[in-house]
Amino acid sequence: MTETEAMALLVMTQGLFYKRREAALSRAGSALAVVGEPAAYGPELGAQGVAALRRTAERAPELLDALLREGVSLLARGEAGYPPMLLGTHRPPHLLFCLGRADLSDRFPFAVVGTRRASAYGLRQTRALAAELAASGVCVVSGLALGIDAQAHRGALDARGRTVAVLGGALDRFYPAENRPLMEEILAQGGSVVTEYPPGTPPGRYTFLERNRIIAGMSLGVLVTEGGERSGAQRTVREALDEGREIFALPGNVDCATACLPNSLIAEGAHLVACGADVLRALVIEPAPQMRTEPAAQRQPEQAAPKRRGRANDRAAEGAPAEESGAETAIPRAMPQGLDEGGRAVWTALQAGELDFDALCESTGIDAQELGALLTMMEMDGHVESRPGLRYALAAQGE
Numbered sequence: 001m002t003e004t005e006a007m008a009l010l011v012m013t014q015g016l017f018y019k020r021r022e023a024a025l026s027r028a029g030s031a032l033a034v035v036g037e038p039a040a041y042g043p044e045l046g047a048q049g050v051a052a053l054r055r056t057a058e059r060a061p062e063l064l065d066a067l068l069r070e071g072v073s074l075l076a077r078g079e080a081g082y083p084p085m086l087l088g089t090h091r092p093p094h095l096l097f098c099l100g101r102a103d104l105s106d107r108f109p110f111a112v113v114g115t116r117r118a119s120a121y122g123l124r125q126t127r128a129l130a131a132e133l134a135a136s137g138v139c140v141v142s143g144l145a146l147g148i149d150a151q152a153h154r155g156a157l158d159a160r161g162r163t164v165a166v167l168g169g170a171l172d173r174f175y176p177a178e179n180r181p182l183m184e185e186i187l188a189q190g191g192s193v194v195t196e197y198p199p200g201t202p203p204g205r206y207t208f209l210e211r212n213r214i215i216a217g218m219s220l221g222v223l224v225t226e227g228g229e230r231s232g233a234q235r236t237v238r239e240a241l242d243e244g245r246e247i248f249a250l251p252g253n254v255d256c257a258t259a260c261l262p263n264s265l266i267a268e269g270a271h272l273v274a275c276g277a278d279v280l281r282a283l284v285i286e287p288a289p290q291m292r293t294e295p296a297a298q299r300q301p302e303q304a305a306p307k308r309r310g311r312a313n314d315r316a317a318e319g320a321p322a323e324e325s326g327a328e329t330a331i332p333r334a335m336p337q338g339l340d341e342g343g344r345a346v347w348t349a350l351q352a353g354e355l356d357f358d359a360l361c362e363s364t365g366i367d368a369q370e371l372g373a374l375l376t377m378m379e380m381d382g383h384v385e386s387r388p389g390l391r392y393a394l395a396a397q398g399e
Helices: 003-011 018-028 031-036 040-057 062-071 118-134 148-158 179-190 205-217 232-242 258-269 276-283 311-317 341-350 359-362 368-380
Strands: 072-075 095-100 111-112 139-142 163-166 191-194 221-226 246-249 382-389 391-394
Touching: 003 031, 003 040, 003 062, 003 072, 003 258, 018 031, 018 359, 040 062, 040 341, 095 179, 111 118, 111 148, 118 139, 118 148, 118 221, 118 276, 139 148, 139 179, 148 163, 148 179, 148 205, 148 221, 163 179, 163 205, 179 191, 191 221, 191 232, 205 232, 205 368, 221 258, 221 276, 232 246, 232 258, 232 341, 246 258, 246 276, 341 359, 341 368, 341 391, 359 368, 359 391, 368 382
Parallel strands: 111 139, 111 221, 139 163, 163 191, 221 246
Antiparallel strands: 072 095, 095 191, 382 391
16 A cells, blocks of 8 residues: 555545544654554544544555546645645645646646626636636636636636646535536546545535635635625635735626625735736736737726735734734633524534634534534624634624
């Protein structure tokens, strides 16, 4: 068994969350050591994790052969071909399951994202911008969702360029079904379709939110072409800012609800984008000679270079000392009315201070997918807030 295969077995072990895998790997130094003797890492894996890993290891030939039959390549963290920028993020996936080209070390990966419910303007401009970028040698990264994502991939294919689709579920649970022909086109033209989720993992609200951190983390920057106030693209922007990536936005009609997010990002300092050259200039990428230079939309005056934003910077701007930006003060809070049993369990667990996702799973006893959806709803309702590194805390009072 190779180190990569051992890592795959760790990732495919049900109930063995990221935090426990990371703790065991940090102590052991390799996945082979952990898989070879799970009991030796009992403190890190937990009793249930040790038992689950043993069961997975017993099925190793069956599980690994199934991946091989489906043409799935495995990219373990730190291996050649693993996205280099993703490696330096807060929570780089331990393994990526990949169809198509298994080398994700593209020189100029760039994310293009937005809403599923896009306007004709947004769809048209996204496709044109993605084609310009791909023609210049940029690898267009998106999520293969309906709407903006699909047009980003199609634009790259129009230019015969490279594109990477990051899924919010397992390769064998492809979603949405309407985009399967597009996935086949991506693979046929030398693109890649990747996910961190092992076979059998269904797509869900939590998995899609987690997918966004990969899109942002593996890219030099993120372009939002359309999105509402609560668009999933907003989460991608937040992840990108936490990792110090550049943010770009396509201006839209102020009467259009889906222009709300990009217009607000521009107001906050994001790069205004009217054509592909605007992105290339900001990222200092030399365009290929054949690149089309006509603007995808009417050219707007250039904006001043945006300040790099992030939660720590936002707090400093509000007068909070930088060294206090991650501090937690355990002050008893009254539980909001209307929370269900799961919501009450989360609220109680977070009373003592922020926790990461795995710790919340263990302290509340809630299934990972159910907890992910619950946290999303509680965040939207203003009860909790997410922090870098998939950590959560009670929302500040008054928010």
